[in-house]
Amino acid sequence: MGALLTRETDLRQSQEEAQYLTFMLSGEMFAIGILGIKEILEYGQLTSVPMMPAFVRGVINLRGAVVPVIDLSARFGRHNAEVTRRSCIVIIEADSDGNTQDIGLMVDSVSAVLEIARSEIEPPPAFGAKIRADFISGMAKVNGAFVIVLNVDQVLSVDEMTLLSEASGPALATPS
Template sequence: MKAMTPIAKSLLTVAGSQNQEEQQQYLTFMLRSETYAISILSIKEIIQHSQLTEVPRMPDFILGVINLRGAVVPVIDLSARFGKRAIQVGRRNCIIIVEVNTGEESQNVGVMVDAVNAVLEIPAHEIEPAPSFGSNIRADFIAGMGKINGKFVIILNIQYVLSMDDMAALVGAGYTSAVELKPVE
């Protein structure tokens, strides 16, 4: 077997790093028998469903808040956020803690889902653009459609789904502002 020259080694290293950059990891989860995915770069942690404190006069998609190591974290029912029937809480439900950028700051938000599946790598060439029609959620919520084992998975643009400005507008002037949704430090 021939020894590799330094140039060949460096080309393989560059090719390998480009391959790694092309593939991103996504957490897949179930919501109303559909599979969705979120880039793991936005996810802080996954916790089991825990006791929620309801906040009066909130819209249906805000389930309440949890105490996460001393921080107040709002929890969103993703199904209700998509305009569907609310999640029926069971023992498989999980809360995915996601970091959402709000201008110069970031905000932790919990997303209630039916069940978490797995972390998968999806090559960039296996991700199609978001469809302009036919989806049962808003087009700006979709970052793309990933192909996994011949099936499509909806990759969410979590920054749009959990936009604090958008949710504050939905809450309305008579309820609470986005500032009140920020965790207490």
């Protein structure tokens, strides 16, 4: 399971507790390790990129750098997220082939930063979860309820997403 965590969290594995950012998506609570997170932005001016799969929401200008934004809800195979007053973009440093790339993750709302003890996190269920099993790094118990801890490397795997857009691209590209 250690391999599923980011390198930074590996260093902390020996420690008892790690910090997680929790956020809401379609009424469900999710958590991601805090070490890969660079900043959290209010959902704002976004340019959509045509002919990309639905989960690529578009690109934003992050202080002069063009950063892609992933619609997490659509990435889970659900409908596109609605933009609300509380919508946020979480900027995450993702690793792809040794190169780091900033990727934005669009979520419904950001909740809190929690310290969760490793003992409180259970391995992902083999079946029964509503999202892909390889997206789940573990199930954390927070105040008696389960929170899904996401495997960010897998959710934001640039290689996989590139393959997906390649598959969906030509279909959209041929005009009716």
